[in-house]
Amino acid sequence: xxxxxxxxxxxxxxxxxxxxxxxxxxxxxxxxxxxxxxxxxxxxxxxxxxxxxxxxxxxxxxxxxxxxxxxxxxxxxxxxxxxxxxxxxxxxxxxxxxxxxxxxxxxxxxxxx
Amino acid sequence: xxxxxxxxxxxxxxxxxxxxxxxxxxxxxxxxxxxxxxxxxxxxxxxxxxxxxxxxxxxxxxxxxxxxxxxxxxxxxxxxxxxxxxxxxxxxxxxxxxxxxxxxxxxxxxxxxxxx
Numbered sequence: 001x002x003x004x005x006x007x008x009x010x011x012x013x014x015x016x017x018x019x020x021x022x023x024x025x026x027x028x029x030x031x032x033x034x035x036x037x038x039x040x041x042x043x044x045x046x047x048x049x050x051x052x053x054x055x056x057x058x059x060x061x062x063x064x065x066x067x068x069x070x071x072x073x074x075x076x077x078x079x080x081x082x083x084x085x086x087x088x089x090x091x092x093x094x095x096x097x098x099x100x101x102x103x104x105x106x107x108x109x110x111x112x113x
Numbered sequence: 114x115x116x117x118x119x120x121x122x123x124x125x126x127x128x129x130x131x132x133x134x135x136x137x138x139x140x141x142x143x144x145x146x147x148x149x150x151x152x153x154x155x156x157x158x159x160x161x162x163x164x165x166x167x168x169x170x171x172x173x174x175x176x177x178x179x180x181x182x183x184x185x186x187x188x189x190x191x192x193x194x195x196x197x198x199x200x201x202x203x204x205x206x207x208x209x210x211x212x213x214x215x216x217x218x219x220x221x222x223x224x225x226x227x228x229x
Contacts, residue, residue: 034217034218036220041204041223041225042222042223043117043119043206043220043221043222043223044157044206044220045220046217046218046219046220049217088156088157090218099145099162100147100159100162101147101159101218103156103157104156105155105156106156
């Protein structure tokens, strides 16, 4: 079993829809959670960063972390065609020896006109 | 936000040659830099972690003599693919973290390597 599970998609939604992207994980030591957006042939861009459980909102994006369920989500409101990309969840434990990020496989999102 | 650059953005080389990729943090000092590799439609695979002034730590299965990493300053890390072969063709991405206590990681735009 992978440490981080993410549905690869593709996920196709119409413009204006609310998108829900999710990851589950098995390592209870993960404390820091990130969402990255990656356009084709580009490096990942940090979208959201949260620590421990809770919600965080930034514009059309909302990140949720439920540590009790080992489940994180990214919501995109009023989705736009420019949101079409691969979304990667990533997480990190709060220990020095595990200071590297563990990534999900990424979910490919297509927002259609 | 923090900006990380990579050079070159793409490179084509003959089998057996060596290729150097540079990663720079443009507006911050990076105590730690990471090198990733990504195959088409797959996620990022961490190759190695480098801290400024010390030897890189390689992930299991990554040949340190083939993928030479140098983190000579707080703003520059280089990855050299030695004696490249077609199976080394991939998308190489570097990432930088400002300090061990900061958890955000910022990625470069990536370098596409094609070995003929």
